[in-house]
Amino acid sequence: MRIIEIAWYRYWDLVQPWMKRRLPWLDRPLMRAFHRYEIWRVSESATRLLGRRWKRSLRRIDIDITYACNLRCNDCNRSVPQALSSTSLTKRDVERFVVDTVASGHDWDLIKLAGGEPTLHPQFLEILDVLRDYRRRHNPRVRIFVNTNGYGDGVKRIIAQIPADIVVDNTAKSGSLQEDFEPFNRAPCDLAEHRRSDYTNGCWITQYCGIGLTPSGYYQCSIAGGIDRVFGLDVGRCTIPVPSDPLHDQMDALCRYCGHFCKQFTPEAQDERLTASWQKAYADWRDRSAKRRRSTAKPTVAAQSETALYTRPPILVTASPMAASAPENILQDSKE
Ligand code: SF4
Numbered sequence: 664m665r666i667i668e669i670a671w672y673r674y675w676d677l678v679q680p681w682m683k684r685r686l687p688w689l690d691r692p693l694m695r696a697f698h699r700y701e702i703w704r705v706s707e708s709a710t711r712l713l714g715r716r717w718k719r720s721l722r723r724i725d726i727d728i729t730y731a732c733n734l735r736c737n738d739c740n741r742s743v744p745q746a747l748s749s750t751s752l753t754k755r756d757v758e759r760f761v762v763d764t765v766a767s768g769h770d771w772d773l774i775k776l777a778g779g780e781p782t783l784h785p786q787f788l789e790i791l792d793v794l795r796d797y798r799r800r801h802n803p804r805v806r807i808f809v810n811t812n813g814y815g816d817g818v819k820r821i822i823a824q825i826p827a828d829i830v831v832d833n834t835a836k837s838g839s840l841q842e843d844f845e846p847f848n849r850a851p852c853d854l855a856e857h858r859r860s861d862y863t864n865g866c867w868i869t870q871y872c873g874i875g876l877t878p879s880g881y882y883q884c885s886i887a888g889g890i891d892r893v894f895g896l897d898v899g900r901c902t903i904p905v906p907s908d909p910l911h912d913q914m915d916a917l918c919r920y921c922g923h924f925c926k927q928f929t930p931e932a933q934d935e936r937l938t939a940s941w942q943k944a945y946a947d948w949r950d951r952s953a954k955r956r957r958s959t960a961k962p963t964v965a966a967q968s969e970t971a972l973y974t975r976p977p978i979l980v981t982a983s984p985m986a987a988s989a990p991e992n993i994l995q996d997s998k999e
């Protein structure tokens with residue numbers, strides 16, 4: 664069973680884009696067959712019979728250091744276009760992550776900085792130094808990655824300053840249109856085919872990309888932290904999850920809204936890509952943001968830094984430490 668799944672995901676990554684263009688008559692039935700299998704595999708009955716499909720990772724972590732971004736991609740799985748915010752972790756938060764890691768004896772294979780666009784964080788290079796220091800002192804074999812969109816002169820200038828011992832995963836975007844992105848805002852819980860799904864199955868991302876650390880806490884994956892930012896369920900963990908914590912409660916709460924839960928046929932119409940749960944969540948998020956703007960004085964960057972992660976405050980929406988402190992030329996790279 665596992666071999667079939669690995670073969671399918673290899674096909675999806677390496678061959679499917681070509682097949683879709685050149686041999687659609689073969690691609691469609693293959694997709695349909697595996698889609699049916701996937702829906703069955705995550706059903707409550709199959710989960711009882713075979714166990715959960717994916718396990719959360721203990722060795723890899725994605726750290727979303729900021730939700731600021733200079734692009735507004737369709738189907739962004741951090742909701743950048745619909746819930747624009749520069750909520751960020753601080754260097755101090757990352758230092759606390761390192762302290763917790765060392766204190767708990769956690770042994771990472773891979774740490775990746777992501778976002779948003781992580782190079783827009785005003786403390787980006789300092790945060791990298793915190794992680795490099797952790798590697799030098801405590802874990803020489805950990806690989807440190809930066810995931811960047813590589814878009815715009817400002818971002819490229821920062822990338823050029825990244826030390827050579829960091830792996831740069833540059834998706835080299837040329838704009839906000841992403842033809843290959845899955846319909847992230849198509850919530851499985853809004854689709855009839857998922858009415859018997861067990862969301863504690865998670866998806867391949869938690870197993871292969873790792874858990875996530877975000878401004879809302881630790882999650883089964885960093886995407887889940889972005890979902891919680893919008894839905895406001897507040898289910899993030901405040902400390903690194905212990906090995907005996909499978910994070911099933913988070914998967915049950917958040918994977919039901921995530922378009923990555925199973926591979927999907929991509930609807931052509933844009934409005935079919937935003938199902939009812941997301942429409943409501945974005946409307947609620949905008950309401951909460953407007954209320955917060957009215958009721959709070961503009962927070963200082965220092966105040967945000969103190970409360971960013973460990974007390975999990977309400978999500979900051981419009982006050983923008985990035986806007987205040989990022990070099991102008993970076994933010995001007997934005998197309999929108
Ligand atoms: S570059 Fe990444 S984070 Fe930014 S909008 Fe596009 S998908 Fe979202």
Ligand code: SF4
Binds near residue numbers: 865887
């Ligand atoms: S939130 Fe989405 S990406 Fe993360 S484990 Fe669940 S289905 Fe996968």
